[in-house]
Amino acid sequence: GLLTDGIARPTVFARISARAAQTGAANLGQGFPDTDPPHKAAAAAIAAIRAGHNQYPPGAGEPVLREAIALHQQRRYGLDWDPAGEVLVTTGATEALAATVLALVEPGDEVVTLEPFYDQYAALIALAGGVHRTVPLRIAPGADGDLATTVDAAELRSAFGPRTRMVIVNSPHNPTGAVLDREVLVAIVEEAVRHDALIVTDEVYEHLTYGPAHVPIATLPGARERTVSISSAGKTFSVTGWKIGWVTAPSPLVTAITGTKQWLTYTSGAPFQHAVAVGLRMPDEAIAGIADDLRERRDLLVAGLRSVGFTVGVPEAGYFVVADTAGLGEPDAEALCERLPTEAGVAAIPLTAFYRPGSAESAAAGSLLRLAFCKDRPTIELALERLAGWS
Numbered sequence: 001g002l003l004t005d006g007i008a009r010p011t012v013f014a015r016i017s018a019r020a021a022q023t024g025a026a027n028l029g030q031g032f033p034d035t036d037p038p039h040k041a042a043a044a045a046i047a048a049i050r051a052g053h054n055q056y057p058p059g060a061g062e063p064v065l066r067e068a069i070a071l072h073q074q075r076r077y078g079l080d081w082d083p084a085g086e087v088l089v090t091t092g093a094t095e096a097l098a099a100t101v102l103a104l105v106e107p108g109d110e111v112v113t114l115e116p117f118y119d120q121y122a123a124l125i126a127l128a129g130g131v132h133r134t135v136p137l138r139i140a141p142g143a144d145g146d147l148a149t150t151v152d153a154a155e156l157r158s159a160f161g162p163r164t165r166m167v168i169v170n171s172p173h174n175p176t177g178a179v180l181d182r183e184v185l186v187a188i189v190e191e192a193v194r195h196d197a198l199i200v201t202d203e204v205y206e207h208l209t210y211g212p213a214h215v216p217i218a219t220l221p222g223a224r225e226r227t228v229s230i231s232s233a234g235k236t237f238s239v240t241g242w243k244i245g246w247v248t249a250p251s252p253l254v255t256a257i258t259g260t261k262q263w264l265t266y267t268s269g270a271p272f273q274h275a276v277a278v279g280l281r282m283p284d285e286a287i288a289g290i291a292d293d294l295r296e297r298r299d300l301l302v303a304g305l306r307s308v309g310f311t312v313g314v315p316e317a318g319y320f321v322v323a324d325t326a327g328l329g330e331p332d333a334e335a336l337c338e339r340l341p342t343e344a345g346v347a348a349i350p351l352t353a354f355y356r357p358g359s360a361e362s363a364a365a366g367s368l369l370r371l372a373f374c375k376d377r378p379t380i381e382l383a384l385e386r387l388a389g390w391s
C-alpha cells in the first residue's frame, strides 16, 4: 500500500536538514534561501497583520492577490486569465500540485514526468492511484566536459499513450537547473494534444534564470486550453516559509482544482497573500535583482566544486548544482551524502532521491549529488573550504 511505497517516510530534504542541524554541517541540501526577502514585501506582511487581515480569506484567494497574479501573467508572458475564475491561490506550489493531481487523475490514469523529478510528483501520483511514466532527462558530460542534460524526442513521445491523462512539466527543473528547450516543450504540447492529455507545469523557478528569460509552456500554440500553470512566491521572493502559491488555468480546470483545495486547507494565509500581491507588483528589475545575486553564488559554488575535483553542471536556472563524485574515488553518492555531514561538515542530497527507487536511470545517476547555492556567501565558502580540506 501507500505506506510501504515509502510515502510515509520523512522526505530526503527533511532528513538531510535534520542531519545538518545535528552535526553543524553547512547545509547545501534542502533548497531554501538563508537571505532576506525584499524589504517591501516583508514590510507588507507586517502591515497586513496590523491592518487586520487575520481571518479566513476567500477560498480562491484574496482578490488583490488574484488580480496581481493575473496582471503578472499578462505583463510578463502575454497570458490573459480572469482573476475571478481562472486564478486560484494555494498553500505553496506544493498544495497547488496536490490539489491538481488529486482533482484530475483517476485510478489507473497515466501521468508522465521527466526523471529525475521533484519528489512530490511521484508521491501525488501514488496518492491518486495513477501510474507514473517517466522520460529520462539524461545527465552526462558534454563537449566542454561539464555535465549537460538532454531529452531524447523519441523517448519523450513513446512515454505517451491512450491512457495518458497528464504530463507534469518542470522547467526550470529541480534538481538539475535545466531549462527545457523549446523543441522539447513543443513535442510535449503535440503529444498532449494527440492524446487529449492535460499539461501541468511547475514554474516555481520562473524568475531565477541565469540565461534567456523563462518561456511558459502555456504560451505555446495549442497549449493554453489544456494547461494548468503553477508557481509560487517562495523562490521568487526568497520566502519559502510563507507558503503562498497559485494556479492559473481555464475556468473548468480551476473549478475542479478549487473543489479539491477546499478539502485540503480550505484557505491560505491571509497576511502573506497581501504581501505577495505587493511583491508581484514590484518593478521587473527588483525581481531580476534576486536572480543576479544568485548567479554570483552559483558561480562561486561551481568554481569551488571544480577545484575540489567534482565534475559539475552549470545550471541555467534555479537553486542547485549537480556534481559527479566519481572522480573523487567515491562513486556512490548516497553513501557519500550519508558520511559528508560528519566527515566533511557539509550536507548535500544524492540525486537518486529524484528517481524511482531501483530504476535503471537511478542506477545511472548513482554518483551524482545536488548542492544548493541559495545560501549566503559565508555558508557556501565554509562548505567549499571544508570540502577542500576533506577531499
Ligand code: PMP
Residues within 6 Å of the ligand: 031, 091, 092, 093, 094, 095, 118, 170, 173, 174, 202, 204, 231, 232, 233, 234, 240, 243, 244, 245
Ligand atoms: N516544485 C518544485 C520544482 C520545487 O522545487 C518546490 C520546492 N522548492 C516546490 C514545487 C514547492 O513549492 P512551495 O514551497 O511553493 O510549496
Ligand code: GLN
Residues within 6 Å of the ligand: 011, 013, 014, 029, 030, 031, 032, 174
Ligand atoms: N523544494 C526544496 C528542495 O528541492 C525542498 C522542499 C521540501 O522540503 N519539500 O530542496
